[in-house]
Amino acid sequence: MSFDRDLFLPVSQEDMARRGWDFYDFLLITGDAYVDHPSFGPTIIGRVLEAKGYRVAILSQPDWKDPEAFTALGRPRLGVLISAGNIDSMVAHYTAARKRRHDDAYSPGRRAGLRPDHATVVYSNRVREVFGDIPIIIGGLEASLRRFAHYDYWEDKVRRSILFDAQADILTYGMGEKASIEIAARLASGTPVGEITDVRGTCVAAKFPGVCSYPKVEVPSFEEVSASKEAYARANMVEYQEHDPVVGKAIIQKHGRDFLIVNPPAPPLTTPEMDWVAELPYVREPHPMYDEMGGVPAIEEVRFSVTHNRGCFGACNFCSLAFHQGRTISCRSHESVIREVTALTKHPGFKGYIHDVGGPSATFRRPSCQKQLKCGMCKNRACLAPEPCPNLDADHTDYMMLLRKLRAIPGVKKVFIRSGIRFDYLMKDPSGEFFTDLVQHHISGQLKVAPEHCVDHTLDYMGKPHIEVYEKFREKYFKLNRRYGKDQYLVPYLISSHPGCTLEDAVKLAEWLNKEGHMPEQVQDFYPTPGTLATCMWYTGIDPRTMKPVFVPKTPHDKALQRALMQWRKPQNRKLVLEALHKTGREDLIGYGKRCLVRPDKGQARPEEAEDRGHPHPQGKGRAPSRSKQDNGRFDGRRRVEKKEAAPQGGKPVRKAGWAKAKAPAKKGVKKKG
Known part of the structure; x- marks a missing residue:
């Protein structure tokens, strides 16, 4: 399917010429391919400003190595808006193990490498290089989560607010529609960008904190949070608590001789405002310039x-x-x-x-x-x-x-x-x-939900309910499936190596998964993304809510042990699983019983020959049957059976395991036939 390119925001001077434009107001630069769909933040801002009467042009994934690429559409009249795209550029480029990703769903043909690391900073610096003192406003998820001094997992250090590194004039955080409209109106009225310091939902830099007109609170400076993990944790908690449009205060954080001023959040959109934004004239498709490049895969999830x-x-x-x-x-x-x-x-x-x-x-x-x-x-x-x-x-x-x-x-x-x-x-x-x-x-066919773990204190560090809530939900889910004759799976999302999760906790999770008959096809390691409370725990070893120490599995080997336990049946994980079980004193899970995760090494005594360790579920003879991914969680409606088959040449009968439908309970008041 190909759509008329004139339905999209202009992406070239030829597009602008067909519209009869001899100037335009805002250049919107994005690290994603241009997809005109309301699931893409830069597109929303572009369409919102267009609806307010401004001329907006899109420059997607410019070649950051060539300054001239940023002048392809000419100089805009009012300013440049910059976003790294729908996700942080470092998350787009690297796995939780800091390995480079091989593709990018937000780029044409899944091609990787079409945007730089720290894209917001790089794009902004290039714009400053080619356009000088033009107003630069940065926004999007990357800018929003990096608005304060923050820990960067990929560089393993605390970085300044992205506002300073980008040399931008204003940072919009959150969804940004109201802030963008107000900034555009002030620029259009002739207000110098340096005087636009009080818009809610924005951050600016100032020489004096008195520029801020809102009630305010000051958090430890960039220098303090870089030197002290306790100071970082205290600052992070205040930043979370004040992120409230009703009672939140402005936050001041000193960076060297300058002050970062984070104004209170913008009020959330009302229902009529949400309707207006959602019903702007989006094409809901990638720009046709990507047709010959394989399209943009990210649209498939949201089209x-x-x-x-x-x-x-x-x-x-x-x-x-x-x-x-x-x-x-x-x-x-x-x-x-x-x-x-x-x-x-x-x-x-x-x-x-x-x-x-x-x-x-x-x-x-x-x-x-x-x-x-x-x-x-x-x-x-x-x-x-x-x-x-x-x-x-x-x-x-x-x-x-x-x-x-x-x-x-x-x-x-x-x-x-x-x-x-x-x-x-x-x-x-x-x-x-x-x-x-x-x-x-x-x-x-399947419902995905996120219990994340099964150990109470680990779930408390995650901010998740205890596992009993999930188990009650699961029980009711399958009860309703049986009632209505449905055959639908339940797939739990889980996280390994989260702050607060010890190796003993990871073993308990493996036990729980084994009991449930589920081994995840994929495992998500905890990913320390900018700004979150869990990332603060990961970096500081402190729970910012209590200021108490928290265990953090940080080394690659510690994380590999926890990840292997969640996929204990995979042959390549056997060595790591054995190591984890020996380290935690859980040799009772090495054996042939249903509870066991792995078989012992050759030559080790079988469980019936070994001394009972006194665990509540003693090991039984025979290995528990493997439950395939098709069996995920669907044991409620079936019972375990064994079938005797005739033995070859008069030997002992062979028992074969299988699944049979459980008998439905007899309904009250209904007589059986026959």
Whole structure:
């Protein structure tokens, strides 16, 4: 499919000439390929400014080694907006093991290397080189999460606020629409960029802290947090607590002789504002200039998906969403989402399936509680973990009614949910009606949820509920699947090597997975991304919430041991699994019983010959059968059976293991036939 390039924002002087432009207002530079879809942040900002009457041109993935590449569209009249793209450029380039990635879904043909490391800084410096004193505004996820002095995992050091390294005039953090509109209006009115210092949701540099007109709090300086891990942890906690649009203060952080001023967050968009942004004239496709390059793979995940909300009060400590979008929920109206889905049914590639109706957490469509609207989010209390707040409002009715309306649109066969069911939030829904709808109508074969671990104190460091909540959810999930004749999987997401997770904890996770009959196909090592509380723990060895020490598995070997335990059946992991079990004194898991993770080395005594170690589940004879990935979590509706087969040449019968359907319980008041 190819679309008329004039439907897109201009990407060349030829495009501008066809529109009759002899000037333009803003140059928007992005580290992603240009995809005109509301899942791409730079596109949203470009379309928002266009709707406000400004002329905006896009420069995507310019050759940062050539300064002239940044002048290809000429000098803009008002300023340059810069984003690294939808994700941090270092995350785009490197794995959690700091190994270079071989492809990039946000680039044409998955080609890697089309943007630099620390793209925001590099692009901004190039623009300053070729355009001199032009106003430069940086934004997007990379700038947002690096707005304070921050630990950089890839360089293993504390870096200054990205505002200073980029030599930019203003940094917008969060989603950025309101801040971008206000900055554009002031620049258009002739206000010098150096005087635009008080826009909410922005950061600026100043010689004196008195430039800030908001109530403010000062955190330890860049020099202090670089020298002291305790100072870094204290600063990080304040930065999180003040990230609140209702009661948050401005934050001052000294950098050398200058002061970083982080103004309070911008208010979240109202429902009418969300509707307006979502319904701007997006083409919802990559620019046709990429057709011959293989397209842009990132569109495949979102082409027929709908974002209906923003913000997340789940506040997982390893996730950047709370520090970027905030904990306050914004949502679109039913009518707006219905209009978008109706339009999707007319797309030439639409086959009847809406792949997702979600957001940061799919089921959040209302404030966590009414108190939050007046008093802001609680500074020292999470809404869901370790236990749900008594004031939590977990009614899913509004989301359920929205999905029912979408299912009824002509041309829509199925509406799926893939972007994050919070099982702990779902379990607090007083009616349970949404859970029934979810199982019956909105799962595409498997549901992915994120228990992350099974050990209580590790989950506390993660900011996740304890495993009993997941187990109750799983039990109800399969009960509903049986009731409605569904055969749907449940796939748990898990993280290895998170701060607070010891090797003993990793062994317990392997035990739990073995008991559940699940071995993950892929394992996610903890990734210390900029700005999160868990990254602070990883760097400092301190929990910033309590200022107490926390164990951190840091060395490659420590992490390899934990990762291997989560995939203990893989032959290549055997040596590491044995080492981990010996180190933790868990030799009871080396043997032939159902509980055991690996067999002993050749020559070691069989379990019936060894002394019972007194564990609650003694080793049994015979090896537990391997459970394939097709069996993930689906044991509730089946029972284990053994079949005797005739032995060859009169020997002993051979027992073969297999699965058989469990007998359904007899219904009360129904007589058996025959």
